Amino acid sequence: MNALTLEGVNIAYGHTQVVHDVSFSVASGESFALVGESGSGKSTVLKAIAALATGWSGSIEVAGKPRSREHDKAFARQCQMVFQDPYGSLHPRKTIDTILAEPLQVHGLGNRNTRILDMLNAVGLDKRYRFRFPHQLSGGQRQRVAIARALMLEPSIMLLDEPTSALDVSVQAEILNLLKRLRAEQNLTYLMVSHNLPVVGFMCERMAVMQQGRIVEICDTAALRTGEFTSGYTQELYAASGGAG
Amino acid sequence: MAMLELENLRVSFPSAEGPVDVVKGISLSLGRERLGIVGESGSGKSLTGRAILKLINRPGVMHADRLEFDGIDLLSQSERQMRHLRGARLSMVMQDPKFSLHPVMRVGDQIAEALRCHERLRRRDVKARVIEMLEKVRINEPEAVARLYPHQISGGMGQRVMIAMMLIPKPDLLIADEPTSALDVSVQATVLDLIDSLVTDNGMGLMLISHDLNLVARYCDRILVMNAGEVVEECAAGQLQQATHPYTQGLLAAVPQMVEDRDELPVLDRSRWSGT
Structure with missing residues (x-):
């Protein structure tokens, strides 16, 4: 069964249409990437799925059920998002403990103490960080907290918006390894947005290349090895990323 | 003759446990060439760039045995004299155009x-x-x-x-502090090619500060690798792949490759060398 299916999705902010006729599907347990430069609409697609951008038309199905335009609790249990900038996505006045407990509170889940400790353990954070504030952690540690928060509700689908682009290469490697391990352990489905082709090659099986709000190509990431792409734009992107092209 | 001479540069910040050295005694000389400085965040690479322009703000304190630019002793220059040099002869491109x-x-x-x-x-x-x-x-x-x-x-x-x-x-010397890290890959190449051609056409010196090893290797002649406030390795750009220091090797290995066969990326083992 497909975890995510998008059919002819158009997305507009006010009167400006930014995404045109986007269709793709992500199988359950698959890791799928959206690639493109800034302004190509790749983050907007994620926002529409997460109901952060409401001006869309077409059909978005999550786990076989059509996505409503409102925030709904059942959807949040299934699908969570990790944002690009770990410096901006955590509440600066709340401790890590409060940040991780919030989704449990909203959904009325009990056993919070053990759940939080287990989750900190799963994302590789020592439990002494539990009562610290975000500004006391490094960028990589903050991104681990953001991933932990997204996993608190045990979702099956994760929307990752450039999860490592604000981080150093060495920290990026740690976070990528973490995401890969979590996916194998919990059988997660990833939809990841990135402009870094080698990262996509490492994390994902298939990718869709976007340009000016349209998908120009959908292919296996195995094509990154050979550089055989059908669209000229993908070739260009590949060459700019240092691929032999 | 070298355009810029820097000897034993130290930058320290006060803390509850006394002053902490963030840059620990860096020496370098730079002619009309392209020098790359690489390192993780917190390795002191940006502070080194700023210290050359004497732009370390309080409570930070900088100290050097020698800081000479084109025969001028920058350490003895007043703030007023520095203002005439900054921009006109030494200039710096900052990281983020938004700020x-x-x-x-x-x-x-x-x-x-x-x-x-x-x-x-x-x-x-x-x-x-x-x-x-x-x-x-x-x-x-x-x-x-x-x-x-x-x-x-x-x-x-x-x-x-x-x-x-x-x-x-x-200017004679351009210090570029992560000039492209806020940009897309496709724009990145254009901006760097541009800096490169302007630097070569005008015969300027360039100091490119970045955390991206491959990018620095592509655009510079010589590379300094910094970790925890110290230069751990210096090499010609072409010889980066033969780097010997475990920190440099660790950084190189952590970058995902276009043709990737590894299931897991190697992570830096920070206990193998002093610092951090």
């Missing part, structure tokens, strides 16, 4: 200001130079762009505007 451009000043006026601070020119000449510079950084319709405000232009354009601003007084 480094004046938000309520037109782009053209900002570039003109950089020029007017150092040269007395007629208004017509200033305008002509600004337009010429914008053309040089490959901005289409420079007249129109000069009238825009920073929020009206894209990140790549903003970065090019900053480069124009820094290059218009024709």
